[in-house]
Amino acid sequence: MKVVIIGGGAGGLSTASNIRKYDEDAEITVITRDEHIAYSPCAIPYVLSGDVGCFDDIIMHQPEDYLERDIMVITRAEVLEVSSENNKIRYQSLDSLENDGSEDAEKPVKELYYDYLVIATGGAPFIPPMEGADLEGVFKIRTIKDGAKIKEWAEKSHKAIVVGAGLIGLEIAYGLKNLGLEVTVTEMMPQIVPRSLDPSMATLVQKYMEKKGINFILGQAIDKISGKERVEGAVFGDEEREADMVILATGVRPETKLAKMAGAELGRWAIVVNEKMQTSVPNIYAVGDCVEVYDAITGHNTQSPLGSTAVRQAKIAAKNMVGIDAAFRPVLNSMVSKIGALEFGAVGLTKTAALQNGLKVISGQKRALTKARYYPGAKRIDVKMTTTLDGKIIGCQIIAEERVAERVDTMSLVIAQGITCNELVNMEFSYAPPVSMVIDPIILAAEDACEKLKRLNGD
């Protein structure tokens, strides 16, 4: 079995490793444009912030490591063509393109045949069509190279504007602040993290960041980036803010060009795959940021551009290619982030998103503590839960300075299992004074939801 995988990120390389796990004989080749492979893009902000020492630290494997497992990795190579009729791709080294500067015709274009092709091309930063987006000092953020450029520029800068208050935008903003810059985050929507948090919860994260000295301009689009060659500031309506660097954290667009060329069906957002991670071309699979996923709650297709999603998809794709039946489950968009000491996470739908999707819902909310009240170092924890009117939990948001991620995972399971708030309040949680409250904050929020539903039903 010959497998060619396009893309050297979490999706592509996990697919390669998983195939090897099940099939010793498969010929596996991974091709990537990037010069680095197997690094964690989600860690780039933490290198900026200084929490992780350097960019090399977040590269977990070298191509040689894969060669040991008989997986061939070709870096800095651009796939020019996918021919699904001939089960063949054509690619060209980026180095030869750049180095000799000669005509296309003279450059060595190579071919690879495949039995299975895996498209794991990820996404490219979305650069809004905006005056000044091409000035020096304006950065996108996707690869380690982007991160290194930002760090280098930041070291001689004083004022940064981060456009976009999603996770990456906030994490980058905190990183730059830690480097000593004056940082302003701007966001078109009237709140930060609009995809995962309701306004009341988003405010808690915003306040924490404001306390750390980060400024916010919300509910206002940036009109243009000003400057001649180098960035000098950004314009919002009548106002101009000075800046010597601008980071565009305005989201990621799935890279679907090769999939389209191969004749694979594209959906509203990205490549369409079935639950085996198979595209509409039977021997072409796709995984990671470049595919659409099915939202477990809304029932609509959506995006889930997360490393953890890519890794889960890779496992499913690999199994199916080697002949083991496996299905990728609909996603709940479970996420977590850490900014300074503050962790925040969410899974399922926010109340806002539920209402936008036409669902009738209520929310239960509770502020409590992460340990017994008397235990030194107990932190405030905020839990908000979204439930349908029959009590089924469909979303949860959690914010605290510790112990958030695993609670999000518990709630992920609660939602996946269709558990109601009435059932949840009777669930068994572990307890010891140094690590939890005798009644878990999750239970307290579920009790609040139960009370609200009771009042609503006039009991």
Add this chain to the structure above:
Amino acid sequence: MKVVIIGGGAGGLSTASNIRKYDEDAEITVITRDEHIAYSPCAIPYVLSGDVGCFDDIIMHQPEDYLERDIMVITRAEVLEVSSENNKIRYQSLDSLENDGSEDAEKPVKELYYDYLVIATGGAPFIPPMEGADLEGVFKIRTIKDGAKIKEWAEKSHKAIVVGAGLIGLEIAYGLKNLGLEVTVTEMMPQIVPRSLDPSMATLVQKYMEKKGINFILGQAIDKISGKERVEGAVFGDEEREADMVILATGVRPETKLAKMAGAELGRWAIVVNEKMQTSVPNIYAVGDCVEVYDAITGHNTQSPLGSTAVRQAKIAAKNMVGIDAAFRPVLNSMVSKIGALEFGAVGLTKTAALQNGLKVISGQKRALTKARYYPGAKRIDVKMTTTLDGKIIGCQIIAEERVAERVDTMSLVIAQGITCNELVNMEFSYAPPVSMVIDPIILAAEDACEKLKRLNGD
């Protein structure tokens, strides 16, 4: 509605508070022998260790706080008689007994009538019948008073022996070590925490404690405590160990005397209750350490002497008394503890316990990290999972220096929902480099279980 509750611990007081939540008019009286109420016995070791400042800190409410909610609390009072025919109890103040020293007949014995009686008498430390158990310097550990006595004695002592390597024993041992004593823990069984951990996992906790300088004598019963008036040591077979204090952490026996007097059925371990927390006497309920619970996995009755269990039972009992249907779920014996920096927790059955119960099981085990590999401060985490031969997860043990408790809660839900290791590996977990691995250690352990089952089934 008149409710009398015997016992001022987590079970008794939570029952009182919950009844008040649902019924403004109920007359609620709580009677306790103890002089303190509403404190957390599980926190006593952490006061000893110095993690919590003083014993007063762990008292969360005073009787006056309950009076504000119109709940009458009578402390230092002994219930002499329960007459279930007349719905009446008779009690006597312990202060009058001790202070005036006069004849029983002259002391004021009071009566209280009830519509519902709640027995929340907890348990008393089990003192093994052993020579020397009554010497000065030998302590049991249950109340704040016990804790204070131990602390006072420890301050002028050098060598302590802790008998019993359950949670309380280990936590107390660590507390005494922190106070500067030389500490030896002895346990009849050949391992520590035999109820919750398999030997391979128990060893990890033991090694951690040994590194902290705590000694262990396992697999050997203590023959007697030596000394004339004061304890001088303990004898194990031919060997004698010096000690100027001995703590008996040899478990707790449910206090069932009053229940028996009331004619309530007792089981093998404690008071028998139905899922409403009702005893065999219809208007007498019982909650907390004095009742038997139903084990969700073995299907046998067992004990669950945990504050969190008592609180859950209290809610169920209160609801049923005020006429709201509610059922207490079978328990999974979810536990967690923290010793120094090490957290360890478990839920469901260990492999050992499963085999003892005649179940055919395998285990999946994995050592991983609590954060991304490159993230500073990532800690080792060990996860062990027990599954039946059809893959159903029936137990899990987790040890790490952080983020254990919430993972235990996730696994509690996994077990309660009857999820298999094959299903678990496809579940969605949240991920960010500072707080988790891209594949959660729980998933890795579940994958190991799947592999073992596959090999076992010859696939």
